[in-house]
Structure formats: structure tokens, C-alpha cells
Amino acid sequence: MLGIKEIASYLPENKISNYDKKEKFDLDDDFIENKIGVKFHCRKNDDEKSSDLCVKAFQNLLKKMTIDISTIDCCIVVTQNPDYNIPHTSAIVHGKLELENECACFDISLGCSGYVYGLSNILAFMQSNNLKNGLLFTSDPYSEIIDDEDKNTNLIFGDGSTVTYIGEDPLYVAKDFSFGTNGKSYKEILCDEKLYMNGRAVFNFTATTIPKYIQKLLKKNDLQDEDIDKYILHQGSKYIVDTIRKRLKVDVSKVPFDMYDYGNTISSAVPMILEKELYNDSSRLLLSAYGIGLSWGSVILEKINLNKEDK
Amino acid sequence: MKATVENIKEIIVEADVLGDVEEMKSDVALSEQGIDSLDVVNVYLLIEEKFDVQIPDEDIDQVKTIDNIVEYVNNKLV
DSSP: OOEEEEEEEEOOSOEEESGGGHHHHTOOHHIIIIIIOOSEEEOOOTTOOHHHHHHHHHHHHHTTSOOOGGGOOEEEEEOSSOSOSSSOHHHHHHHHHTOOSSOEEEEEOOSTTHHHHHHHHHHHHHHHTTOOOEEEEEEOOGGGTOOTTOHHHHTTBOOOEEEEEEESSOSEEEEEEEEEEOGGGGGGEEESSSEEEOHHHHHHHHHHHHHHHHHHHHHHTTOOGGGOSEEEEOOSOHHHHHHHHHHHTOOGGGSOOOOTTTOBOGGGHHHHHHHHHTTSSOSEEEEEEEETTTEEEEEEEEEHHHHHHHO | OOOOHHHHHHHHHHTTOOSOGGGOOTTSOGGGGTOOHHHHHHHHHHHHHHHTOOOOGGGGGGOSSHHHHHHHHHHHHO
16 A cells, blocks of 8 residues: 655755844744744755755655665656746656656645645555655745745745655555635735735635634544544644644644744645654644645545554 | 624633733724734634624724724624
8 A cells, every 4th residue: 555654854954033024024022933933934045946955855865764766656746936837847856866767757736735635646646557656745945936025924934845755565544635725715825926925814714714624524534633643734824723723622732833943834844744743653643734725635644553453 | 693892802812812801992903902913813703703794804994993893893783
């Protein structure tokens, strides 16, 4: 059975401090730490592109496990800030990693919900085409589109990337997915030249829509809160994560928050948290990612041993 | 249900945004009484949900104080 074997991430060393913007945006420490939840956000070098961030995540993956490059038969990149309009960034990554010609590559254009969609896509694509070793990258360097004068976006987003290795004998397998879109609200997060975000609309969307669909997914699978060890929520801001948690009536210990030192990394936010949970004792995880579109996706992951016992 | 100063204060308590809501003045802007830009968005959402009304972005200037909110909501409920 295919599933998640390993995850690695990359965060640029260059960090921007939100404490340095207190005067410019009329902020206090409480707002930075307890509302936004971003003290520093990572910024890539100007000459680095999305594919470069993918390569660096892959180099970190190689530090965790041995990979025979010749066996990689699927490579997907989730990004909305590709290296170029044409070609797809996954082809560039394919070239830079010197993957074999018999390797399927395509991009997925999604923002914050992208990891959950990407996970479903790579699992289904690999299963239906009998592929064995896949790489799912997330890399969306928002520093290229952030307006430095916009308080709504300037304080939150950071650059970063992840790679998830999909293969046989995994640590976690996907039990069930749930997806949704509210396309009538697409303008609430929009990038023409620079990024625009209607913070109130995005907050209302996440606070009302996400808890409802998480509960629906649990009910569909006949699961209760006590059956979920951790809820890994998209790290939109601390306020949003806290609000969803409170509306779900879930204990704070079950909802990791970890973006203080690097910011909201868009589609990389969920796998960055998941990477830290992979070897913990959790048997069952619920991932939920939401944002641009407005779009959302959730998935229940089960540790493979639990899955075997169930059978 | 009509909006009153008391039930708007109850919503502010529910939003978990301020220590002592009883001390809040109903004729002073929420933003001047310790409710920041994120908290106020949460308060507006709870009001929308409790009273089943919409407060569009263009009406935000009409709901700065508790008194403003009470009047705005009750006008919508008529």
C-alpha cells in the first residue's frame, strides 16, 4: 500500500523580524506573538526560484534516508509561484535532480489547501499507473508577490518548501479525504501584480467552513474527537488556528502551532508540522488545509500498524 | 431576538477578547477599549451568527461602538 514514508523541509536562513515592523504597522508584542503568531518569517535569496527551494528540501530528505534516484517515477510540485509560466516547475526539478526519463511530472496550482490535494493526487495517480516511488513537493515563495506596505500580508507569509516521499511500506496511509471550494469568493485572496487578502473574509471563511467540514469528515468515518491524536491545521495565523480549535472544542495539546520562527509557508505549512509528528506516538491524524480559492481539503491519516491491526 | 447592550457584551465575552467586559463603555469604539483588529472581526462574525444578519465590509464604519452595533442590528431585524 502506498503512503507517506518520509518528509523533509527547507527554510531559508535569511529571516525578517516582525518586531522591526512594530512602528511601521503600529504593532505590539502581544499582537505579534499571540494573534499573528509570526515573530520571524523566512525570505529566500532573490536569485532563488521555486525549483531551487524544492531541490534544497530534497537534499534535506537525503540526509534522512537513502534514495535511489533511478527509482523515482513520479514528481509533483504544488505551487502558484512557479519558476516560469511555461514550463511546469516539476520538469525543472526533474532536470535539477537528474531523475530518470521514465518519471511522470506535473504541477498542481493550489495555495494553502495544496498539500492535501497534492497528497490525494499523487496517491491516486501512482496507484492507477502502478508507480512505486513518488516525490510530492510544496514550494510557494510568496516573497515574490508580497507588498511591503501591506500589513495584511507582509507580516504573515514566509518562504519555505517541503518534499514528501510516497512509497510502499509507509509510516502513514490516507484513510479518507474531503475537499471543497467556494469559488464565488475567489477575489478575497488574489494576486494580479501583488498579493491582496481580505483578512475579514478569510477569517469568516475559515472560522465557519473548516470546523463544519472537519466534523463532517469525522462523522462520515464514524470517528470522534478522542479517535484523533492530533489535528494538523494550516498555519494561517495563530488567531485562525486558535479559532478553529475553539470551535471544534478540541484540547490545545492536540493542535500543534509552529510558525513563530518562519511564518505561513502556504502549501508547505501542513507538511512542515506533519514532518515533526511522523515519529511521534500518534495513531491517527487529521490534516486540514484551507485558503486561496477559497479552497479547502482535509484528510485522515492512519499509522500503518494501526491499519494492519484493524484488518 | 433584539440586540441589546447586554447581549452584545455577552458576545464579546464569548469571543474571548477582553478581561472585564462589564467595564466597557457602550458609546466608545471597541478599538479604543482593547479590542484589536482581529478580535473585532471575530466579534462581528459572532454577531452575524447570533442574529442571522450580515455586516458587509462597507458598513463597518457603522458598527464601531456597542451602541452602534445594537442600533445597526435592530435596524436589520426590522
